[in-house]
Amino acid sequence: MPDRRRAERSVSERPTTDRAHDAVLRHIEDSLRSGDLRLGDRLPGERALAEQFGISRASVRDAIRALEVMGIVRSATGSGPNAGTIVVSDPSSALGSALRLHVASQRLPVKDIVEARVMMETWSLAHAAAAPWEPAQLAEPRRLLEAMDDEALPSAAFTALDAQFHVALSALAGNAVVSTMMDSLRESIRGYVDEAVLAHGEWHSIVEELRRQHRGILGAVEARDGERAARLVREHIEWFYAQTL
Numbered sequence: 153m154p155d156r157r158r159a160e161r162s163v164s165e166r167p168t169t170d171r172a173h174d175a176v177l178r179h180i181e182d183s184l185r186s187g188d189l190r191l192g193d194r195l196p197g198e199r200a201l202a203e204q205f206g207i208s209r210a211s212v213r214d215a216i217r218a219l220e221v222m223g224i225v226r227s228a229t230g231s232g233p234n235a236g237t238i239v240v241s242d243p244s245s246a247l248g249s250a251l252r253l254h255v256a257s258q259r260l261p262v263k264d265i266v267e268a269r270v271m272m273e274t275w276s277l278a279h280a281a282a283a284p285w286e287p288a289q290l291a292e293p294r295r296l297l298e299a300m301d302d303e304a305l306p307s308a309a310f311t312a313l314d315a316q317f318h319v320a321l322s323a324l325a326g327n328a329v330v331s332t333m334m335d336s337l338r339e340s341i342r343g344y345v346d347e348a349v350l351a352h353g354e355w356h357s358i359v360e361e362l363r364r365q366h367r368g369i370l371g372a373v374e375a376r377d378g379e380r381a382a383r384l385v386r387e388h389i390e391w392f393y394a395q396t397l
């Protein structure tokens with residue numbers, strides 16, 4: 153079926169592939185969490201996945217290739233018992249739970265998480281300025297920003313959205329490894345921010361400043377000003393950390 157394959161390739165443009173890869177990855181994460189899928193299980197075939205996600209088979213192949221590079225699945229051709237695409241690692245738990253454990257047992261200092269965040273997020277936002285993202289990709293960080301404007305939001309809900317906002321912004325740089333690391337750090341970020349908020353006790357005095365800083369960061373990304381976005385995200389992370397010392 154060479155003709156069909158060519159046709160599929162022509163519709164497989166970069167942003168579509170990124171979304172497809174995201175959708176397939178999220179599906180695997182959700183299925184592992186719910187127990188519908190376990191490590192060692194086989195993914196449905198290309199055709200079934202394409203139908204399930206409403207994407208082309210070329211996009212499915214690209215997504216599988218990306219997951220393979222990330223070490224989440226392993227593909228084998230042929231028709232034997234080991235053929236097909238097998239899930240070999242849980243994308244969300246591998247690094248994420250190891251970090252959570254370290255943080256919980258205080259073997260991974262908050263200071264080190266903060267430094268790692270500054271490193272990854274300044275790099276991401278500096279690169280996001282020149283990355284080929286579509287304006288529509290800003291919908292998710294914008295939605296999170298609006299959700300954080302809710303005055304009635306409990307601090308724990310705010311910090312969860314805050315961590316998601318940083319993951320979504322970093323993803324605009326288009327680096328799959330940095331995105332995965334940021335996503336894995338999400339719960340650790342939320343964890344130390346939550347603890348800091350509880351210890352600080354003055355939530356109302358800092359939440360308005362956090363909103364102001366977030367708007368500034370998103371504005372710089374929207375304006376494709378990488379230098380300003382990187383500076384503002386560094387100031388934001390370090391300012392909050394300073395409140396907790």
Ligand SMILES: [Zn+2]
Nearest residue numbers: 314318366388
């Ligand atoms: Zn933030």
